[in-house]
Amino acid sequence: MWIHEINSKMLTFGEFHHLFPDLLSDEKKFFKYFRMSPNKFSELLALIRPDKEKRNTTFRPAISSEERLGTCLRFLATGDSFVTISFSYRQGEKSVRRIVYDTCDAIWKRLSPIYMAPPKEENWQMIEQEFSSRWNFPNCVGAIDGKHIVINKPFHSGSLYYNYIGFCSTVLMAVVDANFKFAMIDVGGYGKNSDGSIFSTCNFGKRFREGTLQIPNDKILPGTHETMPYVLVGDEAFPLQRNLMRPYPGVELSNNEEKKIFNYRLSRARNPSEDAFGILMKIFRLYQRRLELKHTNVNKVVLATCCLHNFLKWNQPHLLAEVIEIEKCDTRQENGALQNLRNIGGAFGGSAYAVREKFKDYFCSPNGSVEWQSGVICKGKQNTDASQLQDNG
Structure with missing residues (x-):
């Protein structure tokens, strides 16, 4: 040869x-x-x-x-x-x-x-304990997030991968534990699908809906007699469900400090998923640009990097932190390969709304509040007021 x-x-x-x-x-x-x-x-x-x-x-x-x-x-x-x-x-x-x-x-x-073995009941319970102690969100078993991965248009794919933003993409959906590791991932969703349907049709989304992920039965909130389901926490890209919490919409927040507190506590519990994708992008810099690979090979690369992410988080956290600090980058840059999912609205069942209301009430109660939450909300209001004064000036 x-x-x-x-x-x-x-x-x-x-x-x-x-x-x-x-x-x-x-x-x-x-x-x-x-x-x-x-x-x-x-x-x-x-x-x-x-x-x-x-x-x-x-x-x-x-x-x-x-x-x-x-x-x-x-x-x-x-x-x-x-x-x-x-x-x-x-x-x-x-x-x-x-x-x-x-x-x-x-x-x-x-x-x-x-x-990246599929979590079993005891693994979910351990994840919940870590979310409760580290992120002050009991009954949470993961932060869910997803990203559009910018790719070249696959041959003979029509509009399957053409998303609402205006480029071709495949979707990486992930549930992240309290320590920034990927607990479950799914890659390969069509970019054209609405983001709510991407979650409902991906493998672990189906199992989540069918109740076959071995997530434990409902659990009493600490310091109460209130039994509540184990939940995932997500942003506005995901539908509100009994086992999936999303923020209150902005139109409901005016003069409602309790809902603002819930949104703050949920946002704080979502930090692991946001940071996990940020770490993935900073460590594996192929995500800094469009992936010029065939769709099937994109899947191979994404699966490997997610596995390596967990491998490094378990074994090399000090070196990982140093590289992230040295090689700073904006994980939301326009030309990067990872782009956010679209926010969605839509109706949801009464039971889902009731669960969110109970979490809101708990976070504002003596048993569920944290000492700094009101200060954070007050500071946010002050910043908003100052910004409005500048705009009016």
């Missing part, structure tokens, strides 16, 4: 071969380059090696498992084109593509049973 002269010098001049040994001596620089420490690189390699090991042939030596993993991680960390990576690593462009997609498949296959 013919090899280009440039690529034939891979072992001598390829970026991986002359840089990797030097990076091993500096954990922070290694993490900036590969998004994990040397130890975790080795741990991940051991997990996926059975799927990545290749044998030398008569025509050329095989690309090692280490370099295959490094090639994939470098693509995810930078979002550089396959052409750019093929030149720097001195691999063929087709080889780089195949390596990235195969490695993403292996990462999902080997890591998802460990770091």
Whole structure:
């Protein structure tokens, strides 16, 4: 098999071969380059090696498992084109593509049973305890959010992926636990679908509606005799349901401090989902731009990065925080690959409204309030009044 002269010098001049040994001596620089420490690189390699090991042939030596993993991680960390990576690593462009997609498949296959296993009843109970203690929202088992992932229009797809914003997208839907890890994800929804229908038709959305996610039965709110369901918390992109809380609409907030307090407490409990997507975008900078990949390969990349996100959150939180601080970026930038879902309205059942009302009353009661909430609401009102004065001035 013919090899280009440039690529034939891979072992001598390829970026991986002359840089990797030097990076091993500096954990922070290694993490900036590969998004994990040397130890975790080795741990991940051991997990996926059975799927990545290749044998030398008569025509050329095989690309090692280490370099295959490094090639994939470098693509995810930078979002550089396959052409750019093929030149720097001195691999063929087709080889780089195949390596990235195969490695993403292996990462999902080997890591998802460990770091993204479907929660069981005891896992939901643990998540609820953490939301209650860390985010002051009892009975909450996750913050739900979704993003449109900007992609090229798939061939022969018509308008399936063309969304209301005016570009083609597929949707990543996720439930995030109190520690910013993805508890459940679903990727591949059509961009054209309304955001409420994306949730109701995705895999875990269906199971959520059918009650087959092993979420525990209703639980008494702390300090009361009031039995309440376990709930997810979301923003205005999601419908109000008995087990899914969304904010009160703005038109209901005028001169109603209790509803403002509920919205503040819900917004605070939603921080993990907002931050999880922010971390995903900052660590894996391929999300800084449109994903120039086939739709099926977009799914592979997204699944792999979500798994790696959990892998890093469990194992390397200190290094992760340092990289996020150093590589600041706006997670809502116009040209980024992750875009917010659209806010929706719509009718909802009386039981859903009653559950939200009870949470509102609880958060304003001695048993459920936190000492700073009124101050936050008051400060928000003062900022609004000051802004209005400036506008009128």
